[in-house]
Ligand code: ADP
């Protein structure tokens with residue numbers, strides 16, 4: 001079905017005043033000069049979820065340089081740039097019926113805008129206008145035959161892209177420039193450099209890098225934008241300072257956190273949690289102007305916290321918890337209501353199970369009895385009456401036996417001094433390395449490791465039906481950032497702090513459906529996740545939705561967060 005512009009416009013004009021259901025006639029594709037508009041799905045009534053529409057321009061007409069739109073990673077960065085251009089275009093022109101999705105501070109792989117070998121495409125949701133249940137045909141014609149092609153040409157014709165006037169850049173109030181994030185080439189180059197630095201971390205035995213000059217604090221507890229005034233720019237302690245020169249010629253200096261155990265100490269309100277939160281987010285690349293562009297963390301790093309009340313299914317938490325008074329086997333620990341300590345142990349072993357090579361832990365969100373036990377308490381309660389082996393006793397073997405590093409914020413206890421390779425003290429947001437002093441204070445004995453506490457746990461194999469609720473209808477959907485509805489159950493993800501965009505939550509819902517087809521009473525949870533990762537690497541996020549023409553708005557979640565959802569699903573059942 002391929003009609004011309006005048007066709008769609010005249011159809012819409014003729015539909016004006018008719019009942020809403022008649023909109024379904026406009027399904028199809030339409031050419032507007034270089035722009036093709038695809039009307040893939042038409043909403044049945046004005047209150048239903050919006051209609052699905054795509055706009056597309058072929059490469060030849062778009063005129064983009066191929067050197068920054070060919071490699072997979074470059075396409076993700078370039079698509080992110082165009083997504084932001086489209087977003088500011090829609091806002092500037094107040095096009096409220098057209099929904100492109102909202103970009104955040106991270107550059108994520110998403111379905112909203114994609115670049116492929118043939119061209120450039122945006123996937124939109126459009127609220128087709130109505131008065132009551134009557135079609136507003138003239139307005140609909142404006143939206144579909146004027147606004148959409150204009151949007152496509154603003155995003156996808158290279159010559160139309162906004163260029164930041166260098167002389168004026170940085171001038172306050174230059175919303176346009178800072179939102180678009182410099183120009184396209186710089187956006188792609190920044191992304192390349194960030195990925196190169198992230199790769200460099202692995203080769204150099206580093207866990208994270210925090211560039212000098214970085215702005216870590218955010219504007220407020222509910223804003224991810226950088227703090228505007230009074231932010232103290234990051235400056236590395238000289239002993240941890242590291243300079244990297246990237247192949248682009250860009251040279252960066254900042255704090256390198258080595259693999260191993262790093263403890264961050266300091267007085268209350270001196271910026272400890274702020275650093276840790278920046279490291280959590282550092283698994284994703286950030287846009288220019290964010291302040292965290294050069295906060296780069298190795299990609300598997302996972303934040304671990306206590307989360308009492310969560311469900312746990314068959315986790316081996318025995319390295320931390322044993323001999324429960326109930327007699328429960330902690331090598332396959334199952335509960336519908338975990339405590340602070342058991343939930344934190346579960347979060348930790350699950351993260352390691354999916355391949356986390358580093359853990360990020362904040363005292364503010366930890367269970368004290370999971371983390372430490374002081375000498376008097378050890379004297380008072382005999383070891384055989386205490387099921388918990390605190391994390392402080394496991395943090396070193398976790399590194400030496402399993403290669404899992406930890407960055408830990410601990411301002412309230414010196415217990416971790418003797419197991420730390422590095423102790424960093426924050427004083428009014430300024431870090432200093434205080435390892436020697438901390439080691440002296442505890443009369444440093446060489447931290448020797450107790451036996452093989454981390455034996456490789458049994459793979460957990462979900463049952464074939466675990467993820468297949470009885471109803472035939474679409475079973476999983478995201479409810480905002482922090483929840484997935486799965487069949488009749490709700491999966492609570494508010495404690496999963498490295499989930500940063502609600503579209504990732506949608507990605508998780510899609511991934512659960514995808515995995516429902518994989519589980520067959522034999523495939524383990526980690527094997528299924530690896531299969532999803534391979535598919536995502538090969539097909540992009542579109543692959544999650546079975547490559548529907550219009551996949552909706554989905555962003556790529558990490559395997560860690562997909563696993564987090566699966567592990568919190570109360571219906572998860574395992575083969576014994
Ligand atoms: P802590 O965990 O040490 O108690 P936080 O990290 O929670 O401290 O920070 C306390 C406050 O200081 C927060 O409001 C935070 O936004 C602010 N803050 C953190 N780092 C900086 C900084 N570099 N410059 C200015 N303010 C900061």
Ligand code: MG
Pocket residue numbers: 272273274364
């Ligand atoms: Mg704190």
